Amino acid sequence: MGNTAVVVGGGIGGLAAAIGLRRIGWEVTVVERASVLDDAGAGISLAANGLRALDELGVGEAVRKASRGQYSGGTRTPEGGWLVRMDGALLEKAVGTPIMGIPRSTLHRLLRGCLPAETLLIGSAAGSVQQIDHGTVRVSCGDTILDADLVVAADGIGSKVRSLLFPDRPGPVYSGSTVLRAVTEHAVELRTDFELSWGRGAEFGHIAFQDGRAEWHAVLNLPAGTRFADPLAALRRRFHTWHDPIPALLEATRLPAVLHHDVNELRTPLPSYRVGRIVLLGDAAHAMTPHLGQGACQALEDAVTLAAALATEPTVESALARYDAERRPRSQAVARAARQAGRMGQQLTHPLAVALRNTAMRLTPSRAATRMILRHHTWVPPQLTRSS
Template sequence: MSGYAVVVGGGIGGLATAIGIRRIGWEVTVLERAAVLDDMGAGISLHANGMRALDALGVGEAVRRAARPQYTGGTRTPGGARLARMDGAALERALGTPIVGIPRAALHRALRAALPAGCVVTNAEVTAVDLSDPRRARVSTATGNGSGSGSGGSAREADLVVAADGVRSRLRALVAPDHPGPAYSGSTVLRAITDRPVTLASDFELTWGRGAEFGHIAFADGRAEWHAVLNSPPGVRFPDPLAETRRRFGGWHAPIPALLDATRPGAVLHHDIHELVTPLPSFVAGRLALLGDAAHAMTPNLGQGACQALEDAVTLAAALAAESGPGRRRPASQPGAPGVDAALVRYDAERRPRSQAVARAARQAGRMGQRLSHPLAVALRDTALRVAPSGVTVRAILRHADWTAPRLTPPAATPGS
């Protein structure tokens, strides 16, 4: 017996969840508070676990066509000296797929293309989720007219609500009302995509200075994403973000000046980095499941934020399919889809330990990498990277990227269900 789910949030995790839930035979509506899906954002690297999740969702090949494999790159000092080398070919041999770089907008488009018209409802502000009925949830919105079919308040009853509403999730309080919420990581990031192609000698690179990092991701069309991370108090903003980036990083090694020169000033995005330092005691409550940054917002130091959200999406869909399969008959007195409660228990048990472990590792990577500012600590870090065997970087990536996605198949129909 199929069910009906409401996904709150139309980002990477929310769209992926909708694809997965539809893939197992459920109906789904995505409620996105933004009035227009404008495809803003910079770039993203997807590791093997993220690509395996996309393959399970049936969109892996579409993403690969829009992406560029990352075979070359590594870590350097501001002067250009090599600290560590990334062996993308070794990762591909070990995992069956390389890391790929893709504009976030292109990834969003690929995910939306896998959903039918009308599935994503924009301009839909979720005002309340009622979990008082243990078998159904009620989602209220202030407005919702993504397909031009009307506006005003509305309510939907669902077998499941998925909160994929980001690091500042308002629905998180339904799961953990006493949780302190996201904390500032101590770092702020400026980033942009170049307006034109740039000649690059590597697919991906990070440069570590004192309390600062500059990195780039090369795209298939020759353009590149760059990001500049700084230790900073929260809330600091610059009148001209590009000029400030040039002031801080313009003297670093090539191609950093060229990347900045190829960037339009108005294209620079600036965000403080927040994370969930305090782990959540559960990702679920009643018929509500937290997913992605709402559940485990992490620093970007391992490039695993989106990948973990994609893992969440596939794992949740697989749990729903498994718990709604043969033998999971629905009593006539219980409306809605069977097995949801068991599926949520399974989802929480599988996803919470792994995603929270990755979040801890990302935080530690930042502390030992970009966050270091004392000259002696920076010198010790750089020396350790230089003398480390070449396989250390590959093994570090494998530790988090080697994840096997469950297969997503619709639950088999059962007589009388």
């Protein structure tokens, strides 16, 4: 089996894939189109499955040290009433860890720190990816040509590689929701580690960080492409009657820090995650809505599963077939569950439907709610062993 790979995309999934491949003895080049790695982004929650994947990649301890456990919080109404409380201690007892909150920029830096600088080819966009013979794939990056035994496409929801492999398949579509998010400029007094609040066609939530700052996000049902001249002013108007600490989170935020993206998803599942020696990973393979907080965790699962298959299977082709067989059913099931969670949660607008949902949530015992979470968190990674 050959042992050279090109990873297209230097996000969480691409960096994790590169780390996993290097741990099993492969030579890796990560091609990232951004010319400056400014670590943009807000915050991220990592569940037990994602943390276990990071453990197998050798970076789990460092990530935990930089994270804050989500022991308290839950889901509320705009008036502040609790729909369901989160029991982080119960979750930790069940799966060994609470959900952890970390700035996305910190996670990026920790992952990148596991790779030699020469592994990263920054400011180089993959112009074409071609299987030139049975065992070689060629990536063209301007004047730079990279030949490898494997190409891992981790180039995100708008994946160019995916469109080359599956030109007739539908691409990403708008979910009906748009999200604004930011990290506060300074520490904010918070009573909980994590919260979501659901109104009619709107959600506001926060993740508390270790240093006292917090990430907040606002999800709104709006036409695709909607933008605001002053997003903070628009959010203050939209959420001015909602409970504390929402006003304080907005007041602690500088306007340049606010990110605004439409929530798109790969609604039509792909028939395969690989073609020849080219394999899709993360959002390029299964971009999902954020309503379960599983997007990054699924990409981390992908990375470890791919490396384990390549370390133990006799050929690249058999390893990629195994990866596809293991990852496609699970990741596509999680994507469906995330879509359904959004439809029954933030996206609901009819007053009767909202009232029925709220009543059902209030009547659901905490342990039953925890069991619902566990069905996505209990994944156990394969062990990474160096290939011979």
